[in-house]
Amino acid sequence: MTDTTDSPTDDRTDEWDRMRAAHLAPRADRPPSSARGVHHVALLCTDVEQTIEFYQGVLGFPLTELFENRDYEGSTHFFFDIGNGNALAFFDFPELGLEDYAEVLGGLHHLAISVPPESWARQKAALEEAGVELHIVESSMYFRDPDGARIELINDPLGEMYGNPVM
Numbered sequence: 412m413t414d415t416t417d418s419p420t421d422d423r424t425d426e427w428d429r430m431r432a433a434h435l436a437p438r439a440d441r442p443p444s445s446a447r448g449v450h451h452v453a454l455l456c457t458d459v460e461q462t463i464e465f466y467q468g469v470l471g472f473p474l475t476e477l478f479e480n481r482d483y484e485g486s487t488h489f490f491f492d493i494g495n496g497n498a499l500a501f502f503d504f505p506e507l508g509l510e511d512y513a514e515v516l517g518g519l520h521h522l523a524i525s526v527p528p529e530s531w532a533r534q535k536a537a538l539e540e541a542g543v544e545l546h547i548v549e550s551s552m553y554f555r556d557p558d559g560a561r562i563e564l565i566n567d568p569l570g571e572m573y574g575n576p577v578m
Contacts, residue, residue, distance in 0.1 A: 451490060451498035452522060454560050459487050459503050461557050466491050469537045470564075471530065472499065493524050495569065521553065521561035531566040549573060 456462040459477075466472045472491040480486035480502055490498045499522070526534065535552055538545055546553040550566045550573065570578035 448495075449497050451500040453488075453500040453502060454519070454522075454556075454558075456501045456503050456556075456558050458557070459489065459501070462501055462503075463489070465541075465557050466499065469541050469543075470534055471537075494526075499524075519560065521563050523551075523563040523565050525569045526564050526566055528566045531564055534564055 463474055467474050472493050475490045475492050475498065477487060477489035480488040483502070483504060485505055487503045488500060490500045493499045531550075531552065535545065535547075538552075538554060543554050552564045554562055556562055565572075567573060570576060
């Protein structure tokens with residue numbers, strides 16, 4: 412079991428250095444991934460039309476398909492194009508009595524979607540016009556969707572985080 416710190420303000424530099432040395436191969440020595448990429452990320456929503464209006468209407472992610480969820484009769488499964496062959500999917504589960512979004516271990520903290528700077532500026536204006544509360548840090552804009560899921564629009568290129576390569 413890994414030793415954990417007592418406080419989030421503790422300096423964890425030694426721990427991170429140890430983990431990099433133990434697990435992070437130099438870029439040239441890394442094998443290719445066994446995966447092709449993210450097929451889709453699936454989130455839950457309470458209202459299909461509200462979700463379409465937000466993700467397609469406000470954010471500009473085109474709706475690409477909508478059909479019945481094969482695993483739950485009466486549930487809608489629908490998809491948005493978020494670029495680079497990636498999809499963001501949603502399910503509604505009518506009459507299932509789901510609780511509001513909550514941050515839990517193993518749960519989604521936030522979904523970060525890379526957008527070009529010109530889209531980021533347009534999306535920021537559209538979100539502000541829609542009355543969505545924004546938290547902006549450098550090249551990242553954080554907000555909650557209509558069901559409370561945290562979304563980040565980041566204008567760094569894919570494979571980079573704040574100018575540093577992550578892929």
